[in-house]
Amino acid sequence: MRPDFIQKKKSNAALYGGVAAAVIVAALLGFGIAKMTSGPAALKAEDAKEAVEAPKTLTLTPQAIQAAGIALETVKGGGLSSEILAQGSVVSSPAGQAVMTARTGGTVLQIFKRLGDPVKAGETLALVSSNDAAQIAADRRAAAARATLAQQTLTREKSLFDQGITPRAEYERASAEAEAAKADAARASIAASNAGVTSDGRGTAVVSPISGRVTASTASLGAFVQPETELFRVSDPAKTEIQVSISAMDAGRVSPGDRASLDLGDGQTVEGTVRSVTPALDAQTRTATAVIDAPSSGLVPGRSVRVRLFVSGSTGNPGAIVVPEEAVQSVEGKDVVFVRTAEGFKPLSVVTGQRSAGRIEITSGLASGTTIATKNAFLLKAEISKSAEEE
Numbered sequence: 001m002r003p004d005f006i007q008k009k010k011s012n013a014a015l016y017g018g019v020a021a022a023v024i025v026a027a028l029l030g031f032g033i034a035k036m037t038s039g040p041a042a043l044k045a046e047d048a049k050e051a052v053e054a055p056k057t058l059t060l061t062p063q064a065i066q067a068a069g070i071a072l073e074t075v076k077g078g079g080l081s082s083e084i085l086a087q088g089s090v091v092s093s094p095a096g097q098a099v100m101t102a103r104t105g106g107t108v109l110q111i112f113k114r115l116g117d118p119v120k121a122g123e124t125l126a127l128v129s130s131n132d133a134a135q136i137a138a139d140r141r142a143a144a145a146r147a148t149l150a151q152q153t154l155t156r157e158k159s160l161f162d163q164g165i166t167p168r169a170e171y172e173r174a175s176a177e178a179e180a181a182k183a184d185a186a187r188a189s190i191a192a193s194n195a196g197v198t199s200d201g202r203g204t205a206v207v208s209p210i211s212g213r214v215t216a217s218t219a220s221l222g223a224f225v226q227p228e229t230e231l232f233r234v235s236d237p238a239k240t241e242i243q244v245s246i247s248a249m250d251a252g253r254v255s256p257g258d259r260a261s262l263d264l265g266d267g268q269t270v271e272g273t274v275r276s277v278t279p280a281l282d283a284q285t286r287t288a289t290a291v292i293d294a295p296s297s298g299l300v301p302g303r304s305v306r307v308r309l310f311v312s313g314s315t316g317n318p319g320a321i322v323v324p325e326e327a328v329q330s331v332e333g334k335d336v337v338f339v340r341t342a343e344g345f346k347p348l349s350v351v352t353g354q355r356s357a358g359r360i361e362i363t364s365g366l367a368s369g370t371t372i373a374t375k376n377a378f379l380l381k382a383e384i385s386k387s388a389e390e391e
């Protein structure tokens with residue numbers, strides 16, 4: 001083969017190899033550039049998608065929730081038209097308060113309890129030295145002695161009658177006298193007991209019929225008191241009721257058994273039940289009174305509370321749920337409430353409706369029976385926003 005032909009062939013082979021290498025390098029460079037440009041964008045889009053889809057939750061312990069002052073409320077169904085807002089006051093129930101008076105006139109000899117002291121049922125609060133008490137004690141002893149004598153006479157007459165010595169009339173007379181003396185002794189004993197006469201007969205004891213605490217005391221050591229003078233008042237905090245004034249229009253809507261929510265003013269609420277509604281209006285205020293039982297409230301008599309009555313026969317939107325306005329927060333342009341979970345809270349998107357008196361309707365998104373954060377819910381919103389910024 002000629003040398004020039006061989007040299008030409010080698011030159012073509014080298015040219016073709018260089019072109020092929022350039023193509024391969026260009027392909028590799030293009031792939032690298034594409035990966036460098038499209039990879040991070042795709043990764044960011046994927047992360048953003050996960051950030052949107054992933055539920056944002058807050059982990060908080062019960063101690064942290066309490067320390068932050070976050071109040072909880074379990075929501076129930078019923079729209080704004082099913083609620084009646086009214087003011088109420090806590091009073092002692094008829095069985096939860098006792099007034100102790102001096103049963104006899106005399107001098108206050110001893111005082112065992114002061115204002116605010118705890119009292120047990122049957123415990124003596126004070127002693128009143130009284131001549132009337134001495135007379136009552138003397139009548140009790142005399143009646144007891146007559147009853148004993150009459151019983152002895154009856155026993156003797158029965159023995160004589162059984163032996164045929166005395167006629168039946170004498171035995172029957174003795175039997176009647178014994179019964180009368182027994183009844184008189186019982187009366188004298190009851191009178192002494194009701195007056196609280198002490199065992200020595202020197203005075204009367206002022207005794208509390210219920211357990212509780214002394215809420216009023218006017219007794220002064222050494223002071224002379226007339227019969228029926230009030231000396232102490234004792235109230236049982238566990239036996240209270242809430243009396244609520246409602247308008248004449250609303251009185252016809254409220255029925256016994258309706259649910260009530262008591263706002264204590266510190267973000268806490270207590271559940272109660274309407275026990276009764278007065279059939280007539282007060283002559284001065286022109287309002288009716290609804291009585292609410294809240295056995296577990298522990299409220300002190302005299303305290304004022306804001307009450308929400310949930311009317312069972314309302315014709316409003318039964319599917320709507322009403323919550324405090326502060327429970328609804330705006331997160332990423334959406335209205336949300338914070339639902340209590342086992343670990344803390346989770347934001348839940350809701351659709352809101354009309355508002356009134358600090359309350360807002362949630363028309364959809366929230367189910368009855370769900371526990372949500374109400375007071376200080378904005379702290380949870382702030383924590384969610386802080387977490388989003390850090391990410």
